[in-house]
Amino acid sequence: MRGLEKGLITVSAFNEVETIGGVVREILDEGLGCDIIVVNDGSSDDMESVLRALPVTVLSHPVNLGYGAAVQTGMMYAVRHGYDFLVLMDADGQHVPSQIRFLLEELRRGKDIVIGSRLSDNSGSYRIPFFRRAGIRLFSFLAWILGGVRIRDVTSGFQAMRREVFTALSLEYPVDFPDAEVIVMLGLRKFKVAEVPVIVRERQGGVSMYATLGTVLYYPFKSLLASFIVLLRLVRNRKGG
């Protein structure tokens, strides 16, 4: 297993003109010694011009491909440029850059992927709405049953991972709502998954991708189906040798 010398922080952003500048500056202020990229997922607002004024590498999708695709582009960049570890962050200001250290500490203890959990007493002032919290618990249970991974917050996009993990995920990553499905996938591939409590803030701007009625109806069924399919593929692959 390689060391953890060269790190990359990737921020996936779609129409986050209000928050992206603050998020990037806050990461820079932390002085983590990691490179930073922002993946602009085909934003229709003025985010691109804000990004040009910032000292970060920008990858722009010509059209909006979805959150998962933006994350995957960041992973592909990390693979091609030989990074040892990758930190995933959202651009809405919820994830606090000072918490990255805690994720990396756990990674250094030998974990393959560390998830920043919002479901702990130390998560600051952030309060998850009741139904979303119930959904998270349901999918955490699903990840445990199907993937054998016991973590509380499977839907957190605040993650740090080793090269082995993001190399595998760069080849296959869900386009939308890559939550329980990814954890199940990693669990079945025997990666060491851990979570650490992190401080999370309220969203600083923009609109959550979980906010529409269509999403509320689609998301649980999609995640359930996708997780079962991951399991089915693995069983089939094992039978096929």
Place this chain on the structure above:
Amino acid sequence: MSSQAKLMITLLLLGNAVLVVDLLRKRKLTESYTLLWLFVLFGTTVATWYDRFLIYLTVFFGAIAPVSTLTLLSLAFILIMLIFFSMKISRLNEDLKKLAQELALRTVSIPTAETHPPGGEKGGGDPPS
């Protein structure tokens, strides 16, 4: 099936065949799809006029009239085509995603010394221990 019904079905199928060929002429349809549709239209025409096989199927399905069997077969064909096109769209979505990602990776915008002089912003330094 009455001759009038056969004639109406044939006219409908002929109209469809003209439409499909016209779409190919206007480059709105590829040759492969045009051929597929022409074969289907031809097969349906044959089944309409030489209806012995259709009558056999009607008895087999327990339907009342050959027209019902034809409708059932059409519905099955439409469902198969819809699944086929869903697969095609999924495949095209995946191709589009790969292309867009590849484009983003090849046209990456890196901050230069001109636009962002060193020391202008904080960052870098040693990784946390």
